[in-house]
Amino acid sequence: MTAKTLPHRSLPPDLRRLEAEAIFIFREVAAEFRKPVLMYSIGKDSSVLLHLARKAFYPSVLPFPLLHIDTTWKFREMIAFRDETAKRLGLDLIVHTNREGLQQGITPFTHGSSLYTHVMKTEALKQALNEHGFDAAFGGARRDEEKSRAKERVFSFRNANHVWDPKNQRPELWHLYNCRLGAGESIRVFPLSNWTELDVWRYIAHQNIPIVPLYFAAPRPVVERSGGMLVVDGDRFKFEPGEQVVTRTVRFRTLGCYPLTGCIESSATTLAEIVQEMEASQVSERSGRLIDHDEQASMEKKKREGYF
Amino acid sequence: MKAISDQAIAGAVELGQAAATRDQLCVLTCGSVDDGKSTLIGRLLLDASLVLDDHFAALTRDSKTHGTVRGDIDPALLVDGLEAEREQGITIDVAYRYFGTARRRFIVADTPGHKDYTRNMVTGASTSDLAILLVDAEKGILEQTRRHAFICALLGIRHFVLAVNKMDLVGFDEVRFNAIRDAFLQFAGRFERCNMVAIPMAARFGDNVVRGSAQMPWYRGPKLLEHLEAVTVDANREAMPLRLPVQYVSRPNAEFRGYAGTVVSGSLRKGAEIMVSRTGVRTRVADIVTMDGKLDAANAADAVTVVLADKIDVSRGDIIASPEQPPQRADAFAATLVWMSEHHLLAGRTYLLKCGGQTLSAIVTELKYRIDIESFDHIAAKELGLNEIAFVNIATAEPISFDPYDDNRDTGGFILIDRHSNATVAAGMIRFGLRRAANTYFQAFDVTKTARGSLNAQKPALLWFTGLSGAGKSTIANLLEKKLYAFGKHTFVLDGDNVRHGLNRDLGFTEGDRVENIRRVAEVAKLFVEAGLITIVSFISPFRAEREMARELVEPGEFIEIFVDTPLATCEARDPKGLYKKARRGELQNFTGLDSPYEPPVNPELTLDATTDSAADLAERIIQFMQQRGMLS
Numbered sequence: 001m002t003a004k005t006l007p008h009r010s011l012p013p014d015l016r017r018l019e020a021e022a023i024f025i026f027r028e029v030a031a032e033f034r035k036p037v038l039m040y041s042i043g044k045d046s047s048v049l050l051h052l053a054r055k056a057f058y059p060s061v062l063p064f065p066l067l068h069i070d071t072t073w074k075f076r077e078m079i080a081f082r083d084e085t086a087k088r089l090g091l092d093l094i095v096h097t098n099r100e101g102l103q104q105g106i107t108p109f110t111h112g113s114s115l116y117t118h119v120m121k122t123e124a125l126k127q128a129l130n131e132h133g134f135d136a137a138f139g140g141a142r143r144d145e146e147k148s149r150a151k152e153r154v155f156s157f158r159n160a161n162h163v164w165d166p167k168n169q170r171p172e173l174w175h176l177y178n179c180r181l182g183a184g185e186s187i188r189v190f191p192l193s194n195w196t197e198l199d200v201w202r203y204i205a206h207q208n209i210p211i212v213p214l215y216f217a218a219p220r221p222v223v224e225r226s227g228g229m230l231v232v233d234g235d236r237f238k239f240e241p242g243e244q245v246v247t248r249t250v251r252f253r254t255l256g257c258y259p260l261t262g263c264i265e266s267s268a269t270t271l272a273e274i275v276q277e278m279e280a281s282q283v284s285e286r287s288g289r290l291i292d293h294d295e296q297a298s299m300e301k302k303k304r305e306g307y308f
Numbered sequence: 309m310k311a312i313s314d315q316a317i318a319g320a321v322e323l324g325q326a327a328a329t330r331d332q333l334c335v336l337t338c339g340s341v342d343d344g345k346s347t348l349i350g351r352l353l354l355d356a357s358l359v360l361d362d363h364f365a366a367l368t369r370d371s372k373t374h375g376t377v378r379g380d381i382d383p384a385l386l387v388d389g390l391e392a393e394r395e396q397g398i399t400i401d402v403a404y405r406y407f408g409t410a411r412r413r414f415i416v417a418d419t420p421g422h423k424d425y426t427r428n429m430v431t432g433a434s435t436s437d438l439a440i441l442l443v444d445a446e447k448g449i450l451e452q453t454r455r456h457a458f459i460c461a462l463l464g465i466r467h468f469v470l471a472v473n474k475m476d477l478v479g480f481d482e483v484r485f486n487a488i489r490d491a492f493l494q495f496a497g498r499f500e501r502c503n504m505v506a507i508p509m510a511a512r513f514g515d516n517v518v519r520g521s522a523q524m525p526w527y528r529g530p531k532l533l534e535h536l537e538a539v540t541v542d543a544n545r546e547a548m549p550l551r552l553p554v555q556y557v558s559r560p561n562a563e564f565r566g567y568a569g570t571v572v573s574g575s576l577r578k579g580a581e582i583m584v585s586r587t588g589v590r591t592r593v594a595d596i597v598t599m600d601g602k603l604d605a606a607n608a609a610d611a612v613t614v615v616l617a618d619k620i621d622v623s624r625g626d627i628i629a630s631p632e633q634p635p636q637r638a639d640a641f642a643a644t645l646v647w648m649s650e651h652h653l654l655a656g657r658t659y660l661l662k663c664g665g666q667t668l669s670a671i672v673t674e675l676k677y678r679i680d681i682e683s684f685d686h687i688a689a690k691e692l693g694l695n696e697i698a699f700v701n702i703a704t705a706e707p708i709s710f711d712p713y714d715d716n717r718d719t720g721g722f723i724l725i726d727r728h729s730n731a732t733v734a735a736g737m738i739r740f741g742l743r744r745a746a747n748t749y750f751q752a753f754d755v756t757k758t759a760r761g762s763l764n765a766q767k768p769a770l771l772w773f774t775g776l777s778g779a780g781k782s783t784i785a786n787l788l789e790k791k792l793y794a795f796g797k798h799t800f801v802l803d804g805d806n807v808r809h810g811l812n813r814d815l816g817f818t819e820g821d822r823v824e825n826i827r828r829v830a831e832v833a834k835l836f837v838e839a840g841l842i843t844i845v846s847f848i849s850p851f852r853a854e855r856e857m858a859r860e861l862v863e864p865g866e867f868i869e870i871f872v873d874t875p876l877a878t879c880e881a882r883d884p885k886g887l888y889k890k891a892r893r894g895e896l897q898n899f900t901g902l903d904s905p906y907e908p909p910v911n912p913e914l915t916l917d918a919t920t921d922s923a924a925d926l927a928e929r930i931i932q933f934m935q936q937r938g939m940l941s
Contacts, residue, residue: 012330013330013331013332014331014332014408014413016609016610017331017332017609018936019611020570020609020610020611023554023570023611024570024611026893027555027568027611028555030556031555031556031665044381047511054599055598055599055600055611056568056611057556057558057568058597058598058599058613059558059560059561059564059566059597059613060560061557061560073482113664143404143406144405144406150403150404150405151401151402151404166401169401170731170732171427171428171430171431171648171732171735172431172732172736173431173434173723173732174434174435174717174721175431175435176662176663176664176721176722176723178662178723178725178730178732179732180467180660180725180730181730182730185730187570193404194367194404194406194415196406196408198408198414
């Protein structure tokens with residue numbers, strides 16, 4: 001995809017403030033940490049994160065690599081988009097998969113979303129961070145996504161075992177981020193902390209940021225499951241008894257592993273239509289993610305274990 | 309790949325114009341555990357139709373298990389996120405909530421009310437424009453209402469909403485409301501330049517939150533949301549002097565050198581003259597670079613990369629500033645500190661200070677007084693504990709550039725970081741510089757340390773013995789000095805007990821006095837090293853921070869930390885001065901190893917085991933070590 005060269009359009013004041021805050025955070029990390037990395041999950045938040053990182057260091061190239069934790073269960077369009085983006089922007093992209101998990105045959109169909117997420121995402125992430133010795137990792141998480149995230153710092157401290165201790169967070173004063181670490185400790189950094197889902201879409205529309213086409217409505221093969229809809233992506237999809245593939249015009253609000261990510265019926269085929277749809281929406285974004293519903297306060301638990 | 313259509317872009321532009329003037333307001337809410345703070349925020353979200361369907365369903369479900377409002381939905385559960393908070397029914401950390409109306413985007417920092425969580429409240433207040441102080445109409449203004457207002461004012465918040473909540477419990481009584489409002493205004497009158505609005509509410513039922521109140525027709529002022537949408541908090545940062553703290557130096561190639569940072573106040577114009585705060589050097593702005601293209605001007609809150617007309621020395625931490633109104637520069641200043649650590653502040657201990665992009669060693673040189681946050685009395689203090697506030701003097705290792713906090717939050721606020729745990733231990737607000745660094749010079753003398761040392765045919769060094777009382781430090785130090793003397797070396801021993809008879813006669817054994825004890829000895833030892841002597845210090849010196857401070861006073865390689873690692877039981881069995889017995893009888897307080905901590909070195913140059921080797925052997929090991937290092941030629 002070739003992004004059009006647009007005349008400089010000034011952003012609304014609220015988006016400008018969010019943009020400047022994120023750029024400040026990127027620069028602070030690049031200046032103070034030994035080996036940062038940008039966690040790239042291919043979704044819309046990652047697209048915004050990458051765009052802001054490029055803005056922060058322009059005209060220099062990104063002073064850190066991107067890391068994608070590949071569970072091998074991402075939508076094919078996501079992987080194609082990832083590789084195309086890396087090529088187009090000349091990015092240093094590291095792709096990591098938990099090989100042991102793969103060899104043990106752990107899949108979202110056979111082992112349940114909880115164990116699968118732990119092995120293929122949380123453990124895989126820790127492996128990659130340890131292997132490369134990254135001391136700071138940018139993530140696209142936003143505080144409006146989920147209650148435990150609402151309390152997390154922008155610079156979120158992790159001990160040598162990658163554990164988050166919500167009761168003992170460093171006070172975060174003004175924009176003076178404490179970047180000091182002991183051996184093996186690290187920081188997860190969330191430049192989009194103060195953004196809402198709608199802010200992300202408005203910003204993507206204003207800046208004309210490329211995103212995975214799955215975010216736009218199109219006729220796709222789907223099955224209905226537990227009150228949601230899953231898109232059938234490839235032959236590894238395991239059908240439950242009685243499930244029928246039907247074609248529906250759907251899109252995604254959030255992207256993850258295809259067996260765990262529900263889609264919504266929508267006719268929004270442009271960014272403007274998506275923004276309009278978001279403004280009218282009465283359901284939260286993560287309701288489409290099966291992993292949050294496993295148990296009460298499940299995200300806080302996952303985060304303490306080292307999940308992003 | 310899907311190309312984004314022109315139609316989509318056109319639609320997006322339209323959307324941008326509709327919201328083109330929408331700005332952002334950061335709001336802090338504070339109040340005590342039972343004042344209904346979370347309920348108020350929950351109600352605000354509910355009534356402004358900002359709660360999504362699935363969150364509402366979860367709320368209805370949670371209200372049955374955790375709710376404190378019987379038989380009804382409990383809006384507070386929308387806000388209290390962490391499991392521990394749900395269990396205890398209180399808010400223990402700052403939670404951020406986001407919502408927007410057509411006019412404004414709001415960030416609400418919901419902060420804990422309890423005194424034990426003052427630090428969390430300070431965290432929320434540091435980035436807020438306006439504070440909503442909740443008061444229970446039945447209880448009226450409490451000490452903690454005054455405390456919250458004081459902390460908000462201290463952190464520079466100038467806009468207050470006094471939310472007099474639970475009006476239903478006082479029969480929606482106007483007289484009661486007026487009495488609370490007047491009591492608050494009388495007390496808050498001391499805060500300068502503050503804007504106050506009092507609103508009677510019943511958050512549980514929604515009165516005067518988003519909707520009006522049929523129960524309180526006597527109230528004619530704004531409803532809460534109405535006020536939040538209309539209030540002007542703009543400090544007009546563009547009219548203030550230019551400040552652009554440099555974060556990052558961008559050098560994509562040999563030709564380009566840009567300074568990346570965010571304009572925190574004033575405006576930066578292409579062609580305009582600027583000054584670099586650290587050096588005072590002036591030049592012009594050649595270019596203002598962004599990925600969206602070059603700009604003619606950048607204003608407060610814009611993140612840019614600046615190219616300067618001349619090749620001058622600029623690095624991270626420097627401030628690109630207005631030459632007419634530059635920031636102050638000093639290595640000593642007065643500040644207000646909010647202490648955030650369980651470990652007390654000790655005057656004389658070195659911490660790391662971060663102010664903008666500047667991070668360097670700093671010492672609290674004087675604790676002027678502690679401020680009682682309930683009576684506002686000034687109290688003499690030697691230490692500062694968790695959540696306490698004090699007025700202090702601070703000295704930094706080198707001069708820093710700053711503005712008084714009341715003039716500029718971004719260049720006048722700082723944090724202190726513990727050098728060992730790396731914890732953020734304090735928030736500080738600079739009040740004024742104590743002396744202009746430009747007026748104090750080090751007098752340079754022509755005869756240097758090296759010259760003095762070479763006249764004596766030796767390299768100056770600082771051999772620092774640390775260990776418990778009775779470990780054998782002084783015995784080994786004595787033998788070592790005799791050996792060095794035999795080599796024809798000029799030495800001097802500073803011994804703990806001996807120095808306490810003279811220079812440090814005024815100091816006791818509290819943690820604070822111990823820190824000062826070591827600070828003085830380290831400074832004296834530094835002078836002896838400057839004089840060209842091989843200086844031996846034999847002090848218990850129980851804290852790592854002070855030994856690190858001593859190490860940094862002399863040049864790299866000159867400081868040799870010698871840990872005499874004798875177990876407590878052995879020291880106590882030896883008890884050469886009978887001190888352990890006295891301490892065990894309770895006649896000595898703060899005795900190291902018993903009721904006062906000893907922090908063993910992490911990476912000492914030498915660790916000596918006095919239980920296996922004789923003092924003479926150990927002294928010889930030190931000599932060998934010095935020879936290997938080329939310290940004894």
